[in-house]
Amino acid sequence: VNEQLIFALVGEGSNGKSVLLDVLDRVLGDLVYAVPDSVIQPGRGDAHPTELMGFKGARLAFASETKREGSWSVAQMKKLRSSEAITARLMGQDFVSFQPTHTLWLISNHRPNVGPGETAFWRSYREVHFPTIFRREGVELAPGELRADPGLTAHLIEHETPVVLRWLVEGWEAYRSEGLREPQAVMxxxxxxxxxxxPFSVFAREAFTLAPGESVPASAAFALWQAWKDQSATLTHLRPNVARDISVLATELGVEYVPNRGGASPALISGLALTPAGQDLARELADRGPYSRGPKISSAALEWLREHAGLRAVSSQQGGPVVGVTAPARGGFGVATVTSIQSGGPFAAG
Incomplete structure (x- = not known):
């Protein structure tokens, strides 16, 4: 409870998670609460108060979530791992409030599907990965798989309960004396x-890298995100889907969002620069130009993308429009593209 962490036991089926939970459930008895799946499902708002009564007095609370396409309710999990009092009631009875005593475990066959900007959730998330698959007798073993012991759970419950309980007590004593030592594999x-x-997390880490002293215009970052989503029709609906919400990129990567406070200064995401993959994406956007199909790009964002994609702009001899000659496409096999920007702009060569 003091650590306010969420422990996730993650791995494909038949890897020992159920054995561990079944044994702990028998050893700890009423101190274990199996949280209904509905409590961590998204879109429900607050959990029903009767579903929360099971947390009263529990030392271990675990919830199972196995739908690969499903999301986890981050808001619910934040509440359930906090040290704040829980208010709940039994069916037909008055509300009561109590202090949490539980550690929250999430049991899943896959990693969480969490939206962008949830850094508070990730600070509390600790994953214990179960990589080994155990197969029953008669099923051919793939490399790295092991043969399952169908009687293991029953044996541990019938013959090893005192040993398991002692193991738990020793773990508690070690925590009291040494604190929480987090294994490198877990981190x-x-x-x-x-x-x-x-997908937004993948985009953020593919396109940007931490760079103190550098910054990315929010409009350019949003244009890159829109272009990244264009790679697949299944991504087009994903948030953020309006430019003003691209500030979550700063939250996602732990940097600062500097809003537009009026005037000519654009909103910025400070402390970031483009990765090589981000430069490739910026080059593709710059090659499209402002009037092509695809995401709409402001002229200021387009100029920034051109400059930071390694494109060069050459001023005309007549003081007219500046012709920008793009660099070759990826791999150096593309044909140079000619585009036009206004003369005298910040990226025109003297």
Whole structure:
């Protein structure tokens, strides 16, 4: 409870998660609460108060979520892992409030599907990965798989309960004396889960890198996100889908969003620069021009994209429009494209 962390046991089926939970459920008895699946489903608002009564006095609360296409309700999980009092009631009875005593475990066959900007969730997320698959007798083993012991759960419950209980007590004593020592494997899996959590997270880490002193115009970042989504029809509906919401990129990557406070200064995302993949995407956008099909791009964003994609602009001899000659496309096999921007702009060569 003091750590306010969420522990996720993640791995494809037949890897030991159920064995662990069944044994702990028997050893701890009434101190375990199996949280209804509906509590962590998105779109429900607050959980029904009767569903929360099971947390009273529980030391271990676990919820199972196995729908690959489903999302986890981040708002619910934040509440359930906090140290704030829980208000609940039994069916037909008055409300009561109590302090949480539980550690929250999430059991899933896949990593969480969490929307952009949920850095508070990821700070509390700790993933315990279950990589090994156990197959029953008669099923051919793939490399790395092991043979399942169908009697393991029953054996542990019938013969090893005191040993398991002692193991739990020793773990508590170690925590009291040394604090929470987080294994490197857990931290690495947690970071990997965050990077893969949502298409927006993937985009953010593909297109941008941390760069103190640099900044990206919010309009350019939104144009890049729109172009990235254009790669697949299944992505077009994803948030953020309006330019003003691209500020979640700063939250996603732990940098600062500087809003437009009026005048000519655009909104910026400070502390970021384009990766090589981001430069490729910027080059594709710059090649399209402002009037092509696809995401609408402001002239200021287009100029920034041209400059930071490694494109060069050459001023005309007559003081007319500046002709920008783009760099070759990816791999160096593309044909140079000629586009036009206004003369005297910030990226015109002298």
């Amino acid at each position: 690495a899996a947690s970071a990997e889960a965050q990077a893969e959590a949502s």
